[in-house]
Amino acid sequence: MKALIFSDNYDMAKQIMGRAMQDSQFTLMTTESTEDLLYFGAEKVIFLKGQPVYSCIGETLISEFKKGYDFILISSTTIGRDVAAYVSSKLNLDYIPEVFNYRFDGNKLITKRFSLGGKVVLEEESDAKILTVTPGVGEGIKSERKSLSEELKIPDGPIKVLAINPKQSQGVDIEKAEVIVSVGRGLGKKEGLALIEQLAKKVKGEIAGSRPVCLDYHWLSEERQVGYSGKKVRPKLYIAIGISGQIQHIAGMRDSKTVIAINKDKNAPIFQECDLGLVADLYKAVPKLIEML
Amino acid sequence: MPYNIIVLIKQIPDLELIKINKDTGAPILEGVPYRFENLSKNAVEAAVRLKEKYGGKVTAVMFGNEKGTQVMKEAYAMGVDDGYIITGYTESNPRFTARVLANKIKQIPHDIIILGNQSADSMSGMLASFLATQLNYPLLSNALKIEINDKTAIASEGAEKFVADETAPLPCVISVTQETNEPRFPPVMMIMKAGQKKINIEPLNLPVESYSKVLSKMAPKSERKRIIFEDMDKGLPEIVKVIKEVVK
Numbered sequence: 220m221k222a223l224i225f226s227d228n229y230d231m232a233k234q235i236m237g238r239a240m241q242d243s244q245f246t247l248m249t250t251e252s253t254e255d256l257l258y259f260g261a262e263k264v265i266f267l268k269g270q271p272v273y274s275c276i277g278e279t280l281i282s283e284f285k286k287g288y289d290f291i292l293i294s295s296t297t298i299g300r301d302v303a304a305y306v307s308s309k310l311n312l313d314y315i316p317e318v319f320n321y322r323f324d325g326n327k328l329i330t331k332r333f334s335l336g337g338k339v340v341l342e343e344e345s346d347a348k349i350l351t352v353t354p355g356v357g358e359g360i361k362s363e364r365k366s367l368s369e370e371l372k373i374p375d376g377p378i379k380v381l382a383i384n385p386k387q388s389q390g391v392d393i394e395k396a397e398v399i400v401s402v403g404r405g406l407g408k409k410e411g412l413a414l415i416e417q418l419a420k421k422v423k424g425e426i427a428g429s430r431p432v433c434l435d436y437h438w439l440s441e442e443r444q445v446g447y448s449g450k451k452v453r454p455k456l457y458i459a460i461g462i463s464g465q466i467q468h469i470a471g472m473r474d475s476k477t478v479i480a481i482n483k484d485k486n487a488p489i490f491q492e493c494d495l496g497l498v499a500d501l502y503k504a505v506p507k508l509i510e511m512l
Numbered sequence: 513m514p515y516n517i518i519v520l521i522k523q524i525p526d527l528e529l530i531k532i533n534k535d536t537g538a539p540i541l542e543g544v545p546y547r548f549e550n551l552s553k554n555a556v557e558a559a560v561r562l563k564e565k566y567g568g569k570v571t572a573v574m575f576g577n578e579k580g581t582q583v584m585k586e587a588y589a590m591g592v593d594d595g596y597i598i599t600g601y602t603e604s605n606p607r608f609t610a611r612v613l614a615n616k617i618k619q620i621p622h623d624i625i626i627l628g629n630q631s632a633d634s635m636s637g638m639l640a641s642f643l644a645t646q647l648n649y650p651l652l653s654n655a656l657k658i659e660i661n662d663k664t665a666i667a668s669e670g671a672e673k674f675v676a677d678e679t680a681p682l683p684c685v686i687s688v689t690q691e692t693n694e695p696r697f698p699p700v701m702m703i704m705k706a707g708q709k710k711i712n713i714e715p716l717n718l719p720v721e722s723y724s725k726v727l728s729k730m731a732p733k734s735e736r737k738r739i740i741f742e743d744m745d746k747g748l749p750e751i752v753k754v755i756k757e758v759v760k
Contacts, residue, residue, distance in 0.1 A: 273653065274645070297629070297669070300630075300638050303638060304640075307642070308607065308641075314723070316606070316635075316638055333635075335525070339539050339732075345723060351636075376650070441691060447635060448550075456758040456759070473732070481751075491734065492734060495737065495747075497748065498741070498742045503744065508748055
């Protein structure tokens with residue numbers, strides 16, 4: 220099998236290469252410029268230069284694909300998804316989106332992805348040649364051998380990029396955190412965050428939040444939102460405080476190693492998705508917990 | 513200058529109300545009501561705001577089923593002028609959905625097509641690009657801000673790490689995100705009027721395309737221990753123990 224990989228994200232590029240290494244030879248095309256990507260087992264790494272416009276990146280992928288590849292793996296990012304649909308349309312090749320696991324069975328491809336908002340896993344058999352894959356599909360493995368390196372200019376198209384500004388970030392990446400203290404609507408007020416910050420400090424964790432906390436109330440920035448529509452996290456320890464545990468949220472933290480939940484509603488669904496749960500008012504339980512740590 | 517705006521909307525089953533059959537792990541979809549898909553609301557809001565700013569008309573198109581009339585009425589209440597439901601939707605297949613929608617779009621005058629960037633059920637996030645590619649229009653993706661200047665759309669695309677200000681000639685497709693706007697709650701008068709407005713319902717006139725064979729569709733098994741304490745004095749020491757095992 221020969222795979223063509225596209226990713227505009229360094230971490231995901233490594234993960235996808237780690238997965239592809241198991242059963243394929245592969246080329247990486249990327250808009251990232253880190254030289255380090257030459258040491259993850261690719262035959263060739265093509266560094267794309269120029270404006271990151273999906274259709275123009277798609278054209279470079281199509282030219283490369285025509286040199287002889289069996290399938291295309293694309294990281295599920297905003298640009299990746301646009302590129303994937305563009306390439307699928309232009310090449311008239313079948314696709315499967317949001318794949319977190321795949322394998323080959325003879326000529327067929329067997330894929331797994333979530334459906335119904337993360338409630339169920341869809342296992343499918345298809346002739347798809349283009350996959351968008353989600354974080355965690357594999358793990359990057361360092362290789363002794365250095366990949367061939369090429370640079371390629373992304374052609375121009377009808378969309379003009381006037382300016383690119385890096386996102387104002389607080390520099391937090393909850394996807395990499397080992398311990399996460401996450402809060403939900405049950406916090407009740409923004410001022411409650413001070414208490415959560417104390418706990419996070421004690422457990423050396425990052426603060427995250429549910430969709431309402433980040434998007435509706437803006438108590439936390441959007442980059443801290445855990446959920447199906449937010450970040451998918453996989454820490455060693457996930458402490459859910461005042462989070463009811465709607466499927467939207469569970470789908471973003473399901474891969475956490477250990478989950479602790481504190482919620483005053485004993486019927487909250489989060490208690491079905493935790494290892495250790497405490498039915499209590501968080502404003503009574505958390506100060507005590509901080510004291511005991 | 514007024515514009516003809518098409519907004520694409522979607523209905524989805526109310527995900528929180530889907531129960532799982534404990535014996536088989538299969539989702540129980542019977543009786544689950546449909547609701548307005550989250551990002552479709554952001555799309556309607558964006559379309560209506562453009563109409564308020566520049567003038568013009570907003571037409572909503574949905575590929576769904578007869579039950580979609582409720583969602584279409586909500587869209588009317590939010591400020592949509594005219595609506596089409598194409599019935600016969602069976603499964604998530606963005607490439608096919610794009611074909612169905614593109615056929616309808618070609619029959620309606622349009623300058624701008626707006627839709628959500630991902631929908632809350634499958635999250636494929638591919639419809640916008642499929643549609644743009646099939647229509648041969650440029651796509652301004654994940655637009656946080658949208659402005660129209662004569663025959664040009666200007667949008668800032670919110671990617672994961674950067675925001676890019678981009679322009680494209682009209683007609684174009686624009687996808688919006690959950691951060692683009694906050695959908696306003698429609699006034700009572702608009703809700704009442706919406707109930708009386710005509711909804712155009714048309715059957716699908718293409719054979720349904722399927723792109724995969726489903727081998728299984730089941731809830732993932734949760735291996736959590738689910739040890740629950742209702743007494744804080746007993747629960748907290750256990751929590752401390754678990755935390756200390758991880759945080760050394």
